[in-house]
Amino acid sequence: MMRRLRQYLAVYGKFLSTCFAAASTYRLHFVLLIVMDQLFYFSLLGSVDFIFDQVPVIGPWSRDHFMFFIAFMLAVDHLHMTFVSESFWEFSYDLRTGRLDFILLRPLNTLFTIFARLIRPATMVNVVTPWAFLIHFGLALDLQASAWFFLLPLVVLALLLLTSIEILLSMLMFWTVESFGINFLRMQLQTVSRWPDFIYPTWSKRIFTLVIPILLVGSAPVRFLFDPTQWIGVMAMLVALGVTWILIAFVWRLGLRSYESASS
Amino acid sequence: MPELSKWMATVRISWSKHLAYKLNFVLLVIGPTLVFFFVKFSLWKAIFSLEGVTTLQGYDLRRMLNYQAWTLLVGLLAQGYNSMNLAEDIRLGRISAYLVYPFGFWPFQTASFLAFQGLQLLVSAVTLLLLVVGGLLSGWSWPALLEGFVFSLLVGFFWYQISFLIGLAAFWLEETWVLRVMFVTIAQFLSGAMMPLEVFPVWLESILQWSPFPYLTYVPAKMFMGEYSGSFAVAALILGLWLAVVSLGVNWVWRRGLRLYTAAGM
Numbered sequence: 372m373m374r375r376l377r378q379y380l381a382v383y384g385k386f387l388s389t390c391f392a393a394a395s396t397y398r399l400h401f402v403l404l405i406v407m408d409q410l411f412y413f414s415l416l417g418s419v420d421f422i423f424d425q426v427p428v429i430g431p432w433s434r435d436h437f438m439f440f441i442a443f444m445l446a447v448d449h450l451h452m453t454f455v456s457e458s459f460w461e462f463s464y465d466l467r468t469g470r471l472d473f474i475l476l477r478p479l480n481t482l483f484t485i486f487a488r489l490i491r492p493a494t495m496v497n498v499v500t501p502w503a504f505l506i507h508f509g510l511a512l513d514l515q516a517s518a519w520f521f522l523l524p525l526v527v528l529a530l531l532l533l534t535s536i537e538i539l540l541s542m543l544m545f546w547t548v549e550s551f552g553i554n555f556l557r558m559q560l561q562t563v564s565r566w567p568d569f570i571y572p573t574w575s576k577r578i579f580t581l582v583i584p585i586l587l588v589g590s591a592p593v594r595f596l597f598d599p600t601q602w603i604g605v606m607a608m609l610v611a612l613g614v615t616w617i618l619i620a621f622v623w624r625l626g627l628r629s630y631e632s633a634s635s
Numbered sequence: 636m637p638e639l640s641k642w643m644a645t646v647r648i649s650w651s652k653h654l655a656y657k658l659n660f661v662l663l664v665i666g667p668t669l670v671f672f673f674v675k676f677s678l679w680k681a682i683f684s685l686e687g688v689t690t691l692q693g694y695d696l697r698r699m700l701n702y703q704a705w706t707l708l709v710g711l712l713a714q715g716y717n718s719m720n721l722a723e724d725i726r727l728g729r730i731s732a733y734l735v736y737p738f739g740f741w742p743f744q745t746a747s748f749l750a751f752q753g754l755q756l757l758v759s760a761v762t763l764l765l766l767v768v769g770g771l772l773s774g775w776s777w778p779a780l781l782e783g784f785v786f787s788l789l790v791g792f793f794w795y796q797i798s799f800l801i802g803l804a805a806f807w808l809e810e811t812w813v814l815r816v817m818f819v820t821i822a823q824f825l826s827g828a829m830m831p832l833e834v835f836p837v838w839l840e841s842i843l844q845w846s847p848f849p850y851l852t853y854v855p856a857k858m859f860m861g862e863y864s865g866s867f868a869v870a871a872l873i874l875g876l877w878l879a880v881v882s883l884g885v886n887w888v889w890r891r892g893l894r895l896y897t898a899a900g901m
Binding site: 397399400403404406407410411414417418421422424425426429430547548549550551552553555556558559562563566569570571572575 | 680
Protein backbone atom coordinates (compact mmCIF):
# COMPACT_ATOMS: atom_id res chain seq x y z
CA MET A 372 0.00 0.00 0.00
CA MET A 373 2.73 2.44 1.06
CA ARG A 374 4.84 1.45 -1.93
CA ARG A 375 1.91 2.16 -4.25
CA LEU A 376 1.27 5.51 -2.59
CA ARG A 377 4.92 6.44 -3.00
CA GLN A 378 4.77 5.42 -6.66
CA TYR A 379 1.75 7.66 -7.29
CA LEU A 380 3.35 10.54 -5.40
CA ALA A 381 6.47 10.17 -7.53
CA VAL A 382 4.36 10.22 -10.70
CA TYR A 383 2.47 13.28 -9.47
CA GLY A 384 5.82 14.93 -8.79
CA LYS A 385 6.74 14.33 -12.42
CA PHE A 386 3.40 15.77 -13.58
CA LEU A 387 4.15 18.87 -11.50
CA SER A 388 7.68 19.35 -12.80
CA THR A 389 6.52 18.89 -16.41
CA CYS A 390 3.77 21.48 -15.97
CA PHE A 391 6.19 23.94 -14.36
CA ALA A 392 8.62 23.47 -17.25
CA ALA A 393 5.85 24.07 -19.80
CA ALA A 394 4.55 27.10 -17.91
CA SER A 395 7.99 28.72 -17.80
CA THR A 396 8.22 28.44 -21.61
CA TYR A 397 5.23 30.69 -22.29
CA ARG A 398 5.80 33.58 -19.89
CA LEU A 399 3.22 36.01 -21.28
CA HIS A 400 0.56 33.30 -21.12
CA PHE A 401 1.64 32.68 -17.51
CA VAL A 402 1.08 36.36 -16.62
CA LEU A 403 -2.22 36.54 -18.53
CA LEU A 404 -3.55 33.54 -16.60
CA ILE A 405 -2.84 35.34 -13.33
CA VAL A 406 -4.59 38.50 -14.56
CA MET A 407 -7.56 36.47 -15.85
CA ASP A 408 -8.13 34.83 -12.46
CA GLN A 409 -7.78 38.12 -10.60
CA LEU A 410 -10.34 39.73 -12.91
CA PHE A 411 -12.73 36.88 -12.24
CA TYR A 412 -12.29 37.09 -8.46
CA PHE A 413 -12.78 40.84 -8.31
CA SER A 414 -15.73 40.89 -10.71
CA LEU A 415 -17.60 38.33 -8.61
CA LEU A 416 -16.75 40.00 -5.30
CA GLY A 417 -17.52 43.43 -6.82
CA SER A 418 -20.94 42.29 -8.07
CA VAL A 419 -21.94 41.09 -4.59
CA ASP A 420 -20.51 44.21 -2.99
CA PHE A 421 -22.55 46.48 -5.31
CA ILE A 422 -25.73 44.55 -4.48
CA PHE A 423 -25.07 44.96 -0.76
CA ASP A 424 -24.73 48.71 -1.27
CA GLN A 425 -28.48 48.56 -1.95
CA VAL A 426 -29.73 45.97 0.56
CA PRO A 427 -28.51 45.18 4.11
CA VAL A 428 -29.20 41.42 3.98
CA ILE A 429 -30.13 38.74 1.45
CA GLY A 430 -32.09 35.91 3.01
CA PRO A 431 -30.43 34.91 6.29
CA TRP A 432 -27.05 36.42 5.39
CA SER A 433 -25.47 39.85 5.81
CA ARG A 434 -22.76 41.30 3.56
CA ASP A 435 -20.00 39.60 5.57
CA HIS A 436 -21.73 36.20 5.49
CA PHE A 437 -22.32 36.48 1.74
CA MET A 438 -18.80 37.69 0.99
CA PHE A 439 -17.38 34.87 3.13
CA PHE A 440 -19.40 32.40 1.05
CA ILE A 441 -18.13 33.91 -2.21
CA ALA A 442 -14.54 33.88 -0.91
CA PHE A 443 -15.01 30.22 0.11
CA MET A 444 -16.17 29.36 -3.40
CA LEU A 445 -13.26 31.32 -4.87
CA ALA A 446 -10.85 29.31 -2.69
CA VAL A 447 -12.43 26.10 -4.05
CA ASP A 448 -12.31 27.52 -7.56
CA HIS A 449 -8.65 28.45 -7.12
CA LEU A 450 -7.70 24.85 -6.22
CA HIS A 451 -9.92 23.58 -9.02
CA MET A 452 -8.29 25.86 -11.59
CA THR A 453 -4.83 24.94 -10.36
CA PHE A 454 -5.08 21.18 -10.07
CA VAL A 455 -7.89 19.78 -12.22
CA SER A 456 -9.59 22.20 -14.59
CA GLU A 457 -7.18 21.81 -17.54
CA SER A 458 -7.50 18.02 -17.45
CA PHE A 459 -11.19 18.13 -18.40
CA TRP A 460 -10.41 19.99 -21.64
CA GLU A 461 -7.61 17.57 -22.41
CA PHE A 462 -9.87 14.57 -21.71
CA SER A 463 -12.26 15.64 -24.48
CA TYR A 464 -9.27 15.94 -26.82
CA ASP A 465 -7.97 12.49 -25.77
CA LEU A 466 -11.34 10.92 -26.57
CA ARG A 467 -11.73 12.65 -29.91
CA THR A 468 -8.25 11.87 -31.16
CA GLY A 469 -7.93 8.40 -29.66
CA ARG A 470 -5.01 9.47 -27.48
CA LEU A 471 -6.80 7.75 -24.60
CA ASP A 472 -5.39 4.47 -25.96
CA PHE A 473 -1.93 5.33 -24.70
CA ILE A 474 -3.24 6.37 -21.28
CA LEU A 475 -5.17 3.12 -20.96
CA LEU A 476 -1.95 1.18 -21.58
CA ARG A 477 -0.01 2.87 -18.79
CA PRO A 478 0.55 0.90 -15.57
CA LEU A 479 -1.34 3.53 -13.58
CA ASN A 480 -4.95 4.14 -12.65
CA THR A 481 -6.42 5.68 -15.80
CA LEU A 482 -8.68 8.16 -14.01
CA PHE A 483 -5.69 9.34 -11.97
CA THR A 484 -3.66 9.91 -15.13
CA ILE A 485 -6.51 11.70 -16.91
CA PHE A 486 -7.61 14.03 -14.14
CA ALA A 487 -4.39 14.67 -12.21
CA ARG A 488 -1.78 15.11 -14.91
CA LEU A 489 -2.29 18.77 -15.81
CA ILE A 490 -1.51 21.43 -13.24
CA ARG A 491 -1.63 25.16 -13.91
CA PRO A 492 1.30 26.74 -12.02
CA ALA A 493 0.27 30.33 -12.85
CA THR A 494 -2.93 29.96 -10.86
CA MET A 495 -0.96 28.94 -7.76
CA VAL A 496 0.29 32.51 -7.48
CA ASN A 497 -3.31 33.66 -7.00
CA VAL A 498 -3.73 31.77 -3.74
CA VAL A 499 -3.42 35.03 -1.82
CA THR A 500 -6.59 36.69 -3.11
CA PRO A 501 -9.34 34.19 -2.16
CA TRP A 502 -7.68 33.31 1.12
CA ALA A 503 -7.12 36.95 2.09
CA PHE A 504 -10.84 37.61 1.58
CA LEU A 505 -11.78 34.36 3.33
CA ILE A 506 -9.70 35.27 6.39
CA HIS A 507 -10.85 38.90 6.34
CA PHE A 508 -14.55 38.05 6.30
CA GLY A 509 -14.04 35.12 8.70
CA LEU A 510 -12.52 37.57 11.19
CA ALA A 511 -15.33 40.06 10.60
CA LEU A 512 -17.84 37.29 11.41
CA ASP A 513 -15.84 36.28 14.48
CA LEU A 514 -15.80 32.61 13.46
CA GLN A 515 -15.31 30.07 16.24
CA ALA A 516 -11.93 28.34 16.67
CA SER A 517 -13.44 25.07 15.42
CA ALA A 518 -14.54 26.83 12.20
CA TRP A 519 -10.97 27.98 11.53
CA PHE A 520 -9.79 24.41 12.20
CA PHE A 521 -12.26 22.93 9.71
CA LEU A 522 -11.89 25.65 7.08
CA LEU A 523 -9.12 24.09 4.97
CA PRO A 524 -10.46 20.49 5.20
CA LEU A 525 -13.88 21.74 4.11
CA VAL A 526 -12.44 23.65 1.15
CA VAL A 527 -10.71 20.43 0.10
CA LEU A 528 -13.90 18.39 0.65
CA ALA A 529 -15.85 20.90 -1.45
CA LEU A 530 -13.21 20.61 -4.19
CA LEU A 531 -13.43 16.81 -4.08
CA LEU A 532 -17.21 16.86 -4.41
CA LEU A 533 -17.18 19.45 -7.21
CA THR A 534 -14.47 17.56 -9.12
CA SER A 535 -16.23 14.21 -8.64
CA ILE A 536 -19.52 15.55 -10.01
CA GLU A 537 -17.60 17.02 -12.95
CA ILE A 538 -15.77 13.75 -13.63
CA LEU A 539 -19.10 11.92 -13.68
CA LEU A 540 -20.53 14.52 -16.04
CA SER A 541 -17.49 14.41 -18.29
CA MET A 542 -18.10 10.67 -18.85
CA LEU A 543 -20.89 11.82 -21.17
CA MET A 544 -18.10 12.70 -23.62
CA PHE A 545 -17.86 8.99 -24.47
CA TRP A 546 -21.22 9.28 -26.22
CA THR A 547 -20.81 12.65 -27.94
CA VAL A 548 -18.81 13.26 -31.11
CA GLU A 549 -17.98 16.88 -30.30
CA SER A 550 -17.46 17.11 -26.55
CA PHE A 551 -16.68 20.81 -26.18
CA GLY A 552 -20.28 21.44 -25.11
CA ILE A 553 -20.03 18.99 -22.19
CA ASN A 554 -17.19 21.08 -20.80
CA PHE A 555 -19.38 24.16 -21.10
CA LEU A 556 -22.18 22.34 -19.27
CA ARG A 557 -19.68 21.51 -16.52
CA MET A 558 -18.78 25.19 -16.26
CA GLN A 559 -22.46 26.12 -16.01
CA LEU A 560 -22.83 23.83 -13.01
CA GLN A 561 -19.91 25.67 -11.42
CA THR A 562 -21.75 28.94 -12.00
CA VAL A 563 -24.83 27.57 -10.22
CA SER A 564 -22.73 26.38 -7.27
CA ARG A 565 -21.14 29.82 -6.78
CA TRP A 566 -24.32 31.21 -5.19
CA PRO A 567 -25.90 30.08 -1.90
CA ASP A 568 -28.73 27.57 -2.17
CA PHE A 569 -31.37 29.83 -0.58
CA ILE A 570 -31.46 32.14 -3.61
CA TYR A 571 -32.83 29.35 -5.81
CA PRO A 572 -36.48 28.35 -6.17
CA THR A 573 -37.47 25.21 -4.23
CA TRP A 574 -37.70 22.92 -7.27
CA SER A 575 -34.24 23.79 -8.55
CA LYS A 576 -32.79 23.66 -5.03
CA ARG A 577 -34.06 20.08 -4.73
CA ILE A 578 -32.67 19.06 -8.12
CA PHE A 579 -29.27 20.64 -7.47
CA THR A 580 -29.06 19.15 -3.97
CA LEU A 581 -30.49 15.67 -4.43
CA VAL A 582 -30.02 14.78 -8.11
CA ILE A 583 -26.90 16.74 -9.08
CA PRO A 584 -25.64 17.80 -5.63
CA ILE A 585 -23.79 20.86 -6.89
CA LEU A 586 -25.39 23.18 -4.31
CA LEU A 587 -23.89 21.11 -1.49
CA VAL A 588 -20.41 22.16 -2.64
CA GLY A 589 -20.54 25.63 -1.08
CA SER A 590 -23.70 26.00 0.94
CA ALA A 591 -23.29 22.93 3.18
CA PRO A 592 -19.73 23.58 4.41
CA VAL A 593 -20.24 27.33 4.83
CA ARG A 594 -23.40 26.75 6.90
CA PHE A 595 -21.42 24.37 9.10
CA LEU A 596 -18.67 26.96 9.52
CA PHE A 597 -21.24 29.56 10.60
CA ASP A 598 -23.07 27.16 12.90
CA PRO A 599 -21.47 23.81 13.89
CA THR A 600 -24.88 22.35 14.75
CA GLN A 601 -25.61 22.31 11.01
CA TRP A 602 -23.35 19.30 10.37
CA ILE A 603 -25.98 17.38 8.43
CA GLY A 604 -25.00 19.17 5.20
CA VAL A 605 -21.38 18.05 5.56
CA MET A 606 -22.59 14.47 6.12
CA ALA A 607 -24.71 14.82 2.96
CA MET A 608 -21.55 15.92 1.11
CA LEU A 609 -19.75 12.75 2.19
CA VAL A 610 -22.69 10.59 1.11
CA ALA A 611 -22.91 12.45 -2.22
CA LEU A 612 -19.16 11.93 -2.71
CA GLY A 613 -19.51 8.18 -2.13
CA VAL A 614 -22.53 7.83 -4.43
CA THR A 615 -20.81 9.88 -7.14
CA TRP A 616 -17.76 7.63 -7.12
CA ILE A 617 -19.91 4.48 -7.32
CA LEU A 618 -21.59 6.03 -10.36
CA ILE A 619 -18.23 7.07 -11.85
CA ALA A 620 -16.95 3.46 -11.59
CA PHE A 621 -20.10 2.19 -13.29
CA VAL A 622 -20.34 4.82 -16.05
CA TRP A 623 -16.58 4.67 -16.73
CA ARG A 624 -16.87 0.96 -17.56
CA LEU A 625 -19.88 1.65 -19.78
CA GLY A 626 -18.03 4.49 -21.46
CA LEU A 627 -14.96 2.39 -22.19
CA ARG A 628 -17.20 -0.15 -23.91
CA SER A 629 -18.49 2.62 -26.20
CA TYR A 630 -15.04 4.09 -26.82
CA GLU A 631 -14.07 3.62 -30.45
CA SER A 632 -10.43 4.62 -30.25
CA ALA A 633 -10.35 7.03 -33.16
CA SER A 634 -6.62 6.82 -33.81
CA SER A 635 -6.28 3.07 -34.12
CA MET B 636 -22.18 39.14 -58.19
CA PRO B 637 -19.53 36.33 -58.04
CA GLU B 638 -18.40 37.87 -54.73
CA LEU B 639 -21.94 37.60 -53.35
CA SER B 640 -22.21 33.96 -54.37
CA LYS B 641 -18.99 33.22 -52.45
CA TRP B 642 -20.47 34.87 -49.37
CA MET B 643 -23.74 32.96 -49.74
CA ALA B 644 -21.98 29.64 -50.24
CA THR B 645 -19.84 30.21 -47.14
CA VAL B 646 -22.89 31.20 -45.09
CA ARG B 647 -24.66 28.00 -46.19
CA ILE B 648 -21.67 25.78 -45.36
CA SER B 649 -21.14 27.49 -42.00
CA TRP B 650 -24.82 27.13 -41.13
CA SER B 651 -24.53 23.36 -41.69
CA LYS B 652 -21.28 23.21 -39.74
CA HIS B 653 -22.79 25.02 -36.76
CA LEU B 654 -25.72 22.62 -36.77
CA ALA B 655 -23.70 19.47 -37.40
CA TYR B 656 -23.45 18.74 -33.68
CA LYS B 657 -26.77 19.99 -32.35
CA LEU B 658 -26.26 19.03 -28.71
CA ASN B 659 -22.91 20.77 -28.78
CA PHE B 660 -24.53 23.89 -30.26
CA VAL B 661 -27.14 23.95 -27.50
CA LEU B 662 -24.60 23.41 -24.72
CA LEU B 663 -22.04 25.80 -26.14
CA VAL B 664 -24.19 28.66 -27.35
CA ILE B 665 -27.56 28.58 -25.61
CA GLY B 666 -26.63 26.84 -22.34
CA PRO B 667 -24.30 29.45 -20.81
CA THR B 668 -26.68 32.34 -21.52
CA LEU B 669 -29.66 30.43 -20.10
CA VAL B 670 -27.81 29.37 -16.94
CA PHE B 671 -26.50 32.91 -16.40
CA PHE B 672 -30.09 34.14 -16.74
CA PHE B 673 -31.36 31.46 -14.34
CA VAL B 674 -28.81 32.49 -11.67
CA LYS B 675 -29.56 36.22 -12.08
CA PHE B 676 -33.30 35.63 -12.13
CA SER B 677 -33.11 33.57 -8.92
CA LEU B 678 -30.78 36.05 -7.23
CA TRP B 679 -32.90 39.12 -7.92
CA LYS B 680 -36.12 37.32 -7.06
CA ALA B 681 -34.54 36.30 -3.75
CA ILE B 682 -33.34 39.84 -3.05
CA PHE B 683 -36.80 41.28 -3.60
CA SER B 684 -38.91 38.52 -2.06
CA LEU B 685 -36.76 37.52 0.94
CA GLU B 686 -36.22 41.05 2.14
CA GLY B 687 -39.52 42.61 1.22
CA VAL B 688 -37.67 45.19 -0.88
CA THR B 689 -40.18 47.02 -3.07
CA THR B 690 -37.90 49.18 -5.22
CA LEU B 691 -34.17 49.27 -5.78
CA GLN B 692 -32.79 52.27 -7.67
CA GLY B 693 -36.19 52.64 -9.34
CA TYR B 694 -36.56 48.96 -10.17
CA ASP B 695 -39.38 46.95 -8.65
CA LEU B 696 -39.28 43.15 -8.92
CA ARG B 697 -41.26 43.06 -12.16
CA ARG B 698 -39.10 45.68 -13.84
CA MET B 699 -35.88 44.03 -12.65
CA LEU B 700 -36.95 40.62 -13.97
CA ASN B 701 -38.04 42.33 -17.17
CA TYR B 702 -34.55 43.85 -17.48
CA GLN B 703 -32.92 40.45 -16.84
CA ALA B 704 -35.16 38.81 -19.46
CA TRP B 705 -34.11 41.40 -22.06
CA THR B 706 -30.43 40.93 -21.16
CA LEU B 707 -30.96 37.22 -21.88
CA LEU B 708 -32.14 38.14 -25.35
CA VAL B 709 -29.25 40.57 -25.87
CA GLY B 710 -26.84 37.83 -24.76
CA LEU B 711 -28.28 35.39 -27.29
CA LEU B 712 -28.34 37.93 -30.10
CA ALA B 713 -25.08 39.71 -29.59
CA GLN B 714 -22.56 37.73 -27.59
CA GLY B 715 -21.71 34.66 -29.60
CA TYR B 716 -18.78 32.29 -29.57
CA ASN B 717 -18.06 32.48 -33.27
CA SER B 718 -14.41 32.52 -34.38
CA MET B 719 -13.42 30.60 -31.27
CA ASN B 720 -11.12 28.32 -33.31
CA LEU B 721 -9.47 31.18 -35.13
CA ALA B 722 -6.37 31.07 -32.94
CA GLU B 723 -5.95 27.36 -33.65
CA ASP B 724 -6.25 28.04 -37.39
CA ILE B 725 -3.38 30.51 -37.16
CA ARG B 726 -1.21 28.41 -34.88
CA LEU B 727 -1.57 25.26 -36.97
CA GLY B 728 -0.99 27.07 -40.24
CA ARG B 729 -4.49 26.51 -41.54
CA ILE B 730 -4.88 30.10 -42.72
CA SER B 731 -2.32 29.54 -45.48
CA ALA B 732 -5.11 28.30 -47.74
CA TYR B 733 -7.03 31.57 -47.35
CA LEU B 734 -3.98 33.52 -48.44
CA VAL B 735 -4.21 31.94 -51.89
CA TYR B 736 -7.98 31.39 -52.16
CA PRO B 737 -9.99 34.03 -54.04
CA PHE B 738 -11.94 34.55 -50.81
CA GLY B 739 -9.97 36.07 -47.89
CA PHE B 740 -9.73 35.01 -44.29
CA TRP B 741 -11.77 37.89 -42.87
CA PRO B 742 -14.62 37.49 -45.42
CA PHE B 743 -14.67 33.74 -44.71
CA GLN B 744 -14.85 34.26 -40.93
CA THR B 745 -17.42 37.06 -41.32
CA ALA B 746 -19.65 34.93 -43.54
CA SER B 747 -19.42 32.21 -40.90
CA PHE B 748 -20.38 34.81 -38.29
CA LEU B 749 -23.42 35.81 -40.40
CA ALA B 750 -24.54 32.17 -40.49
CA PHE B 751 -24.12 31.99 -36.74
CA GLN B 752 -26.03 35.25 -36.33
CA GLY B 753 -28.87 33.81 -38.43
CA LEU B 754 -29.09 30.85 -36.07
CA GLN B 755 -28.97 33.18 -33.08
CA LEU B 756 -31.86 35.18 -34.55
CA LEU B 757 -33.94 32.02 -34.72
CA VAL B 758 -33.01 31.02 -31.16
CA SER B 759 -33.77 34.55 -29.95
CA ALA B 760 -37.14 34.59 -31.68
CA VAL B 761 -38.13 31.32 -29.99
CA THR B 762 -36.82 32.60 -26.64
CA LEU B 763 -38.74 35.84 -27.04
CA LEU B 764 -41.92 33.92 -27.73
CA LEU B 765 -41.37 31.72 -24.66
CA LEU B 766 -40.64 34.74 -22.45
CA VAL B 767 -43.80 36.51 -23.63
CA VAL B 768 -45.93 33.38 -23.17
CA GLY B 769 -44.31 32.80 -19.76
CA GLY B 770 -45.30 36.34 -18.73
CA LEU B 771 -41.70 37.41 -18.11
CA LEU B 772 -41.84 40.23 -20.62
CA SER B 773 -44.48 42.82 -20.11
CA GLY B 774 -45.19 46.21 -21.64
CA TRP B 775 -43.14 45.71 -24.80
CA SER B 776 -43.86 47.50 -28.05
CA TRP B 777 -43.03 46.80 -31.69
CA PRO B 778 -40.95 50.00 -32.21
CA ALA B 779 -38.90 49.28 -29.07
CA LEU B 780 -38.47 45.67 -30.16
CA LEU B 781 -37.24 46.73 -33.59
CA GLU B 782 -34.87 49.31 -32.08
CA GLY B 783 -33.50 46.74 -29.63
CA PHE B 784 -33.04 44.08 -32.32
CA VAL B 785 -31.21 46.42 -34.71
CA PHE B 786 -28.93 47.71 -31.97
CA SER B 787 -28.26 44.17 -30.69
CA LEU B 788 -27.19 43.12 -34.19
CA LEU B 789 -24.74 46.01 -34.23
CA VAL B 790 -23.47 44.89 -30.82
CA GLY B 791 -23.18 41.36 -32.25
CA PHE B 792 -20.91 42.63 -35.02
CA PHE B 793 -18.82 44.60 -32.52
CA TRP B 794 -18.52 41.48 -30.33
CA TYR B 795 -17.46 39.46 -33.37
CA GLN B 796 -14.80 41.99 -34.35
CA ILE B 797 -13.41 41.96 -30.81
CA SER B 798 -13.34 38.13 -30.89
CA PHE B 799 -11.58 38.28 -34.26
CA LEU B 800 -9.01 40.74 -32.92
CA ILE B 801 -8.40 38.52 -29.89
CA GLY B 802 -8.02 35.49 -32.18
CA LEU B 803 -5.39 37.34 -34.22
CA ALA B 804 -3.26 37.61 -31.10
CA ALA B 805 -2.36 33.97 -31.92
CA PHE B 806 0.30 35.37 -34.26
CA TRP B 807 2.20 36.23 -31.07
CA LEU B 808 0.67 34.09 -28.32
CA GLU B 809 0.53 30.34 -27.87
CA GLU B 810 -3.02 30.54 -26.43
CA THR B 811 -5.60 33.27 -26.90
CA TRP B 812 -8.55 31.81 -24.95
CA VAL B 813 -7.22 33.63 -21.86
CA LEU B 814 -7.78 36.98 -23.57
CA ARG B 815 -11.27 35.90 -24.61
CA VAL B 816 -12.19 34.86 -21.06
CA MET B 817 -10.80 38.14 -19.75
CA PHE B 818 -12.90 40.12 -22.20
CA VAL B 819 -16.08 38.14 -21.42
CA THR B 820 -15.49 38.49 -17.65
CA ILE B 821 -14.99 42.26 -17.90
CA ALA B 822 -17.90 42.67 -20.32
CA GLN B 823 -20.29 40.65 -18.15
CA PHE B 824 -19.34 42.68 -15.11
CA LEU B 825 -19.26 46.16 -16.60
CA SER B 826 -21.91 45.99 -19.32
CA GLY B 827 -24.82 45.64 -16.93
CA ALA B 828 -25.36 41.96 -17.70
CA MET B 829 -25.49 41.05 -14.01
CA MET B 830 -27.31 44.15 -12.79
CA PRO B 831 -28.49 47.42 -14.32
CA LEU B 832 -25.92 50.21 -14.24
CA GLU B 833 -28.09 52.22 -11.81
CA VAL B 834 -27.07 49.70 -9.12
CA PHE B 835 -23.37 50.44 -9.71
CA PRO B 836 -21.62 53.11 -7.59
CA VAL B 837 -22.04 56.54 -9.20
CA TRP B 838 -18.29 57.01 -9.79
CA LEU B 839 -18.05 53.75 -11.73
CA GLU B 840 -21.19 54.47 -13.70
CA SER B 841 -19.71 57.83 -14.77
CA ILE B 842 -16.44 56.22 -15.87
CA LEU B 843 -18.27 53.53 -17.82
CA GLN B 844 -20.06 56.13 -19.94
CA TRP B 845 -16.69 56.73 -21.64
CA SER B 846 -16.26 53.05 -22.48
CA PRO B 847 -18.08 50.74 -24.93
CA PHE B 848 -19.25 48.41 -22.14
CA PRO B 849 -22.71 49.92 -21.39
CA TYR B 850 -23.53 49.58 -25.10
CA LEU B 851 -22.97 45.83 -24.97
CA THR B 852 -25.89 44.94 -22.68
CA TYR B 853 -27.40 47.83 -20.71
CA VAL B 854 -28.26 50.11 -23.64
CA PRO B 855 -29.83 47.43 -25.89
CA ALA B 856 -31.77 46.00 -22.91
CA LYS B 857 -33.11 49.49 -22.12
CA MET B 858 -34.01 49.97 -25.79
CA PHE B 859 -35.97 46.72 -25.74
CA MET B 860 -37.76 47.94 -22.61
CA GLY B 861 -38.56 51.24 -24.33
CA GLU B 862 -36.78 53.06 -21.50
CA TYR B 863 -33.57 54.22 -23.13
CA SER B 864 -33.32 57.92 -22.36
CA GLY B 865 -30.75 58.71 -25.06
CA SER B 866 -31.15 58.78 -28.81
CA PHE B 867 -30.86 55.57 -30.83
CA ALA B 868 -28.85 57.37 -33.52
CA VAL B 869 -26.31 58.73 -31.03
CA ALA B 870 -25.94 55.32 -29.32
CA ALA B 871 -25.44 53.65 -32.71
CA LEU B 872 -22.92 56.32 -33.69
CA ILE B 873 -20.92 55.85 -30.49
CA LEU B 874 -20.85 52.08 -30.87
CA GLY B 875 -20.06 52.56 -34.56
CA LEU B 876 -17.03 54.66 -33.59
CA TRP B 877 -15.84 51.94 -31.19
CA LEU B 878 -16.42 49.43 -33.98
CA ALA B 879 -14.31 51.53 -36.34
CA VAL B 880 -11.48 51.64 -33.78
CA VAL B 881 -11.60 47.85 -33.33
CA SER B 882 -11.79 47.31 -37.11
CA LEU B 883 -8.71 49.48 -37.63
CA GLY B 884 -7.03 47.41 -34.94
CA VAL B 885 -8.02 44.18 -36.74
CA ASN B 886 -6.57 45.49 -40.00
CA TRP B 887 -3.32 46.60 -38.38
CA VAL B 888 -2.84 43.43 -36.33
CA TRP B 889 -3.61 41.21 -39.36
CA ARG B 890 -0.97 42.93 -41.48
CA ARG B 891 1.63 42.87 -38.68
CA GLY B 892 0.76 39.27 -37.85
CA LEU B 893 1.16 38.04 -41.41
CA ARG B 894 4.75 39.24 -41.35
CA LEU B 895 5.40 36.81 -38.49
CA TYR B 896 3.34 33.97 -39.94
CA THR B 897 5.44 30.92 -40.72
CA ALA B 898 2.65 28.66 -42.03
CA ALA B 899 3.52 25.98 -39.49
CA GLY B 900 1.92 22.67 -40.40
CA MET B 901 2.21 23.23 -44.15
